[in-house]
Amino acid sequence: MAATEDSSASPMCNLAILDSLNETAIAEMTNSWNAFCLATEALLGGDGDLSFASDFVSNVQSICSAGLRSLVVEHFFCSLEETFEKNGSSRFWKHFDGYSDFAVLEMDDPDQQGEMQDVLHKALEEISSEKQYQEKCLLMLVHALEMCRESKSKEQTYSDAERNYLFSKYHLTVASVLMASLPRHFPDILHWYFKGRLEELSEIMATGCKDDNELQVDDGMDLDSKTGEMDIDTQNCRTILGNNKLVRNIGVVVRDLRSLGFTSMAEDAYASAIFSLLKAKVHEVAGDEFRFSVLESIKGWIQDVPLQFLHALLAYLGDSKSCDSPSSGLKSPLASHPSFRFNGTRTPSEGLVRWQLRLEYFAYETLQDLRIAKLFEIIVDYPDSSPAIEDLKQCLEYTGQHSKLVDSFIASLKYRLLTAGASTNDILHQYVSTIKALRTIDPAGVFLEAVGEPIREYLRGRKDTIKCIVTMLTDGAGGNPSGPGSTGDSLLEELNRDEENQENSNLDDDVNTDDKQAWINAQSWEPDPVEADPLKGGRYRRKVDILGMIVGIIGSKDQLVNEYRVMLAEKLLNKSDYDIDSEIRTLELLKIHFGESSMQKCEIMLNDLIDSKRTNTNIKATIKKQPQPVADVGEHELSLDNLNSTIISSNFWPPIQDEALNIPGRVDQLLSDYAKRFNEIKTPRKLLWKKNLGTVKLELQFEDRTLLFTVTPLHASIISQFEDQTSWTSKNLAAAVGVPVDVLNRRIYFWINKGILAESVQDSGDHIFNLVEALVESGKTGVGSGSCEELLVGDEDGERSVASVEDQLRKEMTVYEKFITGMLTNFGSMALDRIHNTLKMFCIGDPAYDKSLQQLQSFLSGLVAEEKLELRDGMYFLKK
Amino acid sequence: MEWESDEKELKATGAEALGGGRRGLRIGGWEIESRNHSILTSFVLQEWHAVASWTWDAQDETCGICRMDFDGCCPDCKLPGDDCPLIWGSCNHAFHLHCILKWVNSQTPQAHCPMCRREWQFKG
Ligand SMILES: [Zn+2]
Ligand SMILES: [Zn+2]
């Protein structure tokens, strides 16, 4: 500080000394000054020739002794700056003129890279030696000044301080000269330089580690064992890097840049290079693979490459400080970061730890963004993708950027899922997968509310939502047999299992408390308070309740139970075997979730089936006791053995459509007989038949084959009318069967479609139905198959046998698969209508091909989906 | 006609007629044969699974004591039918068995039919 006071006195003030000199002294002084100036110029401009040195020193001394010391310093620094501008900076920048076009730098050409690397090394070497020479000159001035001071006086104490002051002033000069003339592309050059070197290093590390791996393990246990191996290899990698020439070269560059005052620019350059390499690495490792966790291997890579590099670099720079020129002992005035000093022990320096935190944060954020962008696909793949979800969870815990996830996911839901093209089933399954997947990340379910709301809102607008929900909950096939993870269990079954598991692992709860708090703190997407279901109690303590979130779509559990009861009734009324084991299981599960009293009616319905079976057996037993004379003596006699019944407690069943129907007389007799026996057993209870309900197993015998059908009583009644009379007008047939003509016309297509009946239209406009007896012309079958779709549509109003008709169609088409495969084997490829015509032409026999073009097309697309066929440019191929 | 040309095309690519009175082609190892529809000779009803509802053979619909449907059950029961039967008095009024028993027990010493006030006697 004292030195600073002395030298900071203004030159103007010092010049006042001149006034006190006499003329000879002035002349002498002028001579000395001129000589000093010449010597300075010669010294600085010289090429290391120190012959002026003694001259320089003596002149400095004589001027100083006249008290003009500050003038000397001032002039010397002016000359230094001028010379540095000329010999240092302008030459230095000239080296990089060729790279002013940034496009050149973008090139990944290794030659270009190598050339640029050489240029940088050379330029730095050159400017550093110029600087060193100037420092030597400066040191000479310092010595001269010191000698002058010593001879003159007593104050030696601040010579060190003065020396430091002068050197730091010099470094400031150098830095400001360079900064003032800095070309705009220089930081880019540095970035590309470090990026190139790091990539080189990363490759060395990768191959180095890999070679070692090959030595250690031969069984290619891939990802699972990777992290384990890395720990072992890190030691090897460390030694590789420690003595690495590449790291030393980079160290030299960084050191030179620092000494020129580019400390922060150098650090920015290698930092940005490290970050861009890290980003590329995260993208490479993570990719579109969701079945493995990648976080650990990314963290391992950070340890192995960038941190090892920084470790080596910081160690190198730290070592260099003690034995280098005095300059590096000083902190550059432009350095914005504290310099790293690696203390050589095993504990990482603070700087290194800070680097690790920065790099890991960046990796977490990059991975998180990558996963959030693909969250929709990840959830489609759930639970296979749970490792990716687990990674995302960790990332979010680190970054706290949950709101990003919410916004992005809602946007992709709206775009990808909530569209007219998506089936209600698909939406529901994605909803459930979303809940399952995200509750890992969000155990408190806080933002599931936010994400789920658009889905719920959308589903409320769909007619079939309740039906699909009930099916999904209670049906083993889950309504989505092709979906991943369909184990044949109903969702209810799965939820139940889930709950048991959760109860067994309650320990996790304490650990999660912090997460929950973090979640709540990380809001900005506060869920709509209206939607926060008050029934679920305290938001902070509740668990994600999947069933509750599903019921939440419908609004109330009563509606859901009601829908289930209707579907259960439908199912039970179509049973002919009294087998209700799975329905009992489902009911038990529903009772657990919705309460016993809600399920009371369903329980009675199931109980009716059990009672029916028992009663049916009892009624059959009465026959055996008192054998009945055969009522109907015919070729195929019909007895009570052929009749079974389901007897319902109608008060507890949903309203059942009771439609009139004339069933065959012999069956009607049997029903009366059956009812009588029931009444005898169960007095004073009696039976009321619902003749339109139930199922009939019917065998149609042809000359050469027998076909078995399971149909409704109406279908059975229709076809049995043809037993005695092979041709009917629709009006007469409707009257005989006891149904309106339009109902008959709709339902009779089942038999036409089967090729059992044929329809013709008379001139009068009456429809005539005939038993098919002759060869079916392929052209004619088209009529039947065309109307078949109508039958399906017409049956959608909840009447039974809908599903079975559909299933039967699919089953029937499968028969043609071998023909199609045979044709395609032979022809290579065929268009849709060619396949259709060929089938029509040759498959007239058993089974006759009577499908429409659309039916064939949907069957073929099924085969394409199963990857048996391939469709390209309208042509079908066999998939190889 | 269109099919004929198709048929020629088929043959050109290695399909051959089945022969032996059979109508059809043999291609790529598959035999595709055309056959007649045969005549339906008989119907057999293998099983008729019918649906019925049961009901109590009573004049009234509801129990005069609990006001519930006879075809339902009394307030104390969960299952209708055999588990919650009806019972007739000598006056020919019917009640849920459980309902009238409760009633009779509360009306000591002599109970009367809640409907007609006649002395209650179970119909033998
Ligand atoms: Zn009662
Ligand atoms: Zn009762």
Ligand SMILES: [Zn+2]
């Ligand atoms: Zn009475």
